Amino acid sequence: MTLLDGIAARVIDTPRLRVNILERTGDAPETPLEHTIVFLHAHVASSLFWQEIMQDLPGDIRPIAIDLRGFGDTESAPVDATRGVRDFSDDLRATLETLGLGAVHLVGWSLGASVAMQYALEHPVLSLTLQAPISPYGFGGTRRDGTRLTDDDAGCGAAAANPDLVRRIAAGDTSDDASTSPRSVFRSHYVSADYDSDSEDVWVEAMLSTSTAPGDYPGDAVPSSHWPGKAAGVTGVLNALAPRHLDLSGIVGLVPKPPILWIHGTADVVVSDASSQDLNHLGRLGVITGWPGAELAPAQEMVSQTRDVLEAYRAAGGEVTELELEGAGYAAHLERPGGFRRAVLEHIGYLGHPNPALPTEAIILSSSD
Template identity: 45%
Template sequence: MGSIPPLPGIASRMVETPRLRQHVLLKGPPEGVPVLFVHGNASSSTFWEETMLALPGGYQAIAPDLRGYGDTEDQPVDASRGCRDWVDDLLALMDVLGHSRFHLVGHSLGGSVVWALLAVAPERVLTATVVAPGSPFGFGGTKDLQGRPCASDFAGSGAGLVNPEFARLMAEGYRGEDHPAAPRVVMNRFYWKPPFRHPREEALLSGVLSEKVGPNKYPGDALPSPYWPGVAPGRWGPANALSPKYVGDTVERMLRSPSKPPVLWVRGADDEIVSDASLFEPGNLGRLGVVPGWPGAEVYPPQPMVGQTRYVLERYSAAGGFYQEEVFPDTGHSPHIERPAWFGRLLHTHLQRVG
């Protein structure tokens, strides 16, 4: 069993794969239609528990802790592969569990993993659901809908964006809220729209604190840059894996593939993490005067994250795919947690698009 006791009805299991020993939450019959849930950054599988319990009969919910998170074996994330370490881990897990095809659901960083998996192995995906996903072009450092970089070294993306105090307090397992960078404060301020507080706040906070912090772990290494804001992504860790430097041909492979699972895109109207005016992205923070020396909108505009996702999905649709966008009003970065009944209805309908 993992370190966070699961809700009744959910089983906790360690699964050995050829790649690593992975902690997994399970609900439903092993012969059920598999639904793979992928959590976000500074998070863990426990963030999916209510969604798993709400699945109709006939499905098996599978929610692993990703490499670098939760109770999964502590292995580094090679950011130079983008999200491929996670993708390969998940495909190996589903092989061991005996599932050749599955529904796929990802939140935030997990949504970025969904994009990468749709590029690598779309034929294995029945349907895809992305909840407040990172842009298909990566997080930070791009200037337009086509994902062109603001600087040649992708300055302003990767581990250098992470508040070091947040990482320090996470490593200490700090559970208080008298520091502005405290994990509890960040969770309740940005993961959902205040004044929302989750009834399982302590369990979710434990999930946040379960991320592995340290050299070659979270947030990862950073390199100096001659371009504003002076820092570029390194090679290791989850934050660097999300940099557009390492996205590669993910978008083009998604668009070229003859296999295009239907995509449900769900987001909160008041999301401040993934938005066209993100409070975690240097272009917008520079525009607001939070990060000094901003070179202006022509050189480094706020990244149009939502616009980029819509641009890619419109091209996906034009190339023979299907997508549905749903925007939840008065909702932040976690629609599945803030509006579980609404999200559940959408998800369950989407799962039925494919037998």
């Protein structure tokens, strides 16, 4: 693993599996829980993506970034997709208990945001920060109200995976000679066109740490009588996000309700109402042939679905703040680190709460009183 200055890695044995975590050198393990932040990464990523944010947090904050199963240096283990993301949230529980931690602040990105929400449904947390969260109704295959388009989630889960990207991850491809190489995918899907970083090799390394062993990423696909002819299976990371396996809308009824900060970039092409990874959207564009039309196969309105659920959460008494980062992509924390960091610190009460001062990159769209 390529570690930045001041970041250290260690593998801990939990009752479920061996888990790799990143910490800052010199951080005190007795840091109060209200100043402990646990970071959870996206799929096709690892804890390495959180290093710059960890470096820049105040010294009396204790950040911990965790590699989910099958990513980074955490043990690879098959994902039972029929449980949604519960395999990951159960792993998280085992990790926090092994570290002697109770309720902490969770920051989740994409897959990590789903894991954080699932964890909050089952265990106490101090707060949730959701960056580019996957729709509470899963990835793909649903209408605005969360109802599923087909009974087998056609075009969802591993059925939507790009086989050449999977092949290149397995081969450790660091090139940019094809649009499906991890480096090219990072440039075109994770960040906006004007992003530039000396750490790009680190981010690509994180992507390449994704296990493509059976049961890991992406999982199995099965034949379908619905367009595009294949559907989500029952094992693997992407199938855990299919709508028949994942429904986090129950968070609206959570009691007590932790405060939620939702951060997303306006240039995000992955988690979007017109996602580049939604086969129905690609069919509408003609990229995939045979699309049956918007009545049968509409693009998923991912961002709108998240807003609807979080507005219901707020109406039910929860505190929700939405921060939209202008021009930022899927990995908004890389592109707008200052705004991201300040928003999180305000959210957890470190800078005082409530605090009307927001990062200049962000616009507050909704918040409870």
